[in-house]
Amino acid sequence: MLFPSRLFPTPVDVGVHVWTLASSGKLLPDLGKTLTRASIAFVVAMALGTAIGIALGRSRVADRLFSAWVVVGLNVPAIVIAIVLYIWLGLTEFALILAVVLNKLPLVIATIREGVRSFDPAYDDLGRAFRMPFLRQLRLISVPQLMPFVLAAARTGLSLIWKIVLVFEVLGSDGGVGFRISVFFQFFDIKGIFAYTTAFILVVFVFEYLILRPLERRVLRWRQPR
């Protein structure tokens, strides 16, 4: 054989292994741990990033004060933040999630800030002309203008989080997809690595096709089809 089966398992072998690991191994608990970490980090980063992004988009002073930090945050290697936090806070769950949040936050801030800057001032005139109360303007004018940017931040942010959560789990955690893959790596267990990767990709597909896309279609249904 040109490709030894131990290093290049067939898709069928990988599929069977996924089933075995899911029914008798640690696949499901590991997926659960990784998903919990990713979900918490995602929600916190989106909430914080949206609030800060709106503030920077609305206030020139705030933007001048903090935009350099956003640039720093966008460009500091993810691994540096994780290592520093692990040293300061220990190999804890909190340190791992905080590292993911800090890596994703600048991306959300930058995207939302651009969204706020792109608001059409003509709609502010509309709100003033018809004396729309602040909350009504927020709900009917500001939020819909911001939604495409929130969705873009969610999509890019989620893809970033999937990647860095696994790396940080390799660096220091007691379970999760990344941790298990690092264990498989030590034994050169390619079949295990592929099985975990396959399961992980399936989860990503569920997020993409059952949550993100329907949400996007619903929120942006007013857009002219291209």
Place this chain on the structure above:
Amino acid sequence: MTGPRLDIAIDGKRFDFLPEPLLERFDLVVEPSSVVALVGPSGVGKSTLLRMVGGIDTLFSGTVSVDGVAAAAAPPAGFVFQDARLLPWLTALDNIRAVRPQTTEQDAAEMLRRVGLAGFEHYFPHELSGGMQRRVALARAFSVNPRLLLLDEPFVSLDRTLVQEMEQVLFALIAASRPTVLLVTHLPEDAAMLADRAIVLSGRPARIAADYRFETPRGERSRTEREAIANRIAASVGAREPAQP
């Protein structure tokens, strides 16, 4: 029902980017339920004046009142902008309801029917033609305040056929509600068609260069009469048109 009286007494209105005030010691009274056209060249201050009456622009010295109440504190006017300015994420029906929560779905649908858009309630703006979008904007303005209409070049960039359609819709709405209407236009033909009175603005600071009151009621003017009125207005605008910066 009658429209309100407008009292405009502006001491001064400046913009930082203009060396001279746009308006200074400018006085105008608009009688209740009259349709007054403000005609003049671009940049003379017509739209700014309309924004002051609508309470959008409050940075000026002087007073603008609607039935004795300061414009910014008065009930919102039915404002029609130069573009349709519909919220693209809301349907025609919801665009009408967005600016006035008290408007029920039935009321909004009835307004759409009155502007000839029955059956288009659930269309998004991008699914409507330019003329239809303008009619939704008109329906929205009327649903907010059928007593006071402020129209800022409502026919701009529409072809003549659509303009005539819009004029017919406006005629019907004005006849039914008898609002006070302030119509900003740079086309004397629009003033000749719709207005009871046309005020020609010129210069900087803007002054009233001519004030025409038409004897024949709108809607009863013959084509020849309309052309004669439009020519008189055009002559006033042309004679006093300031050099553009």
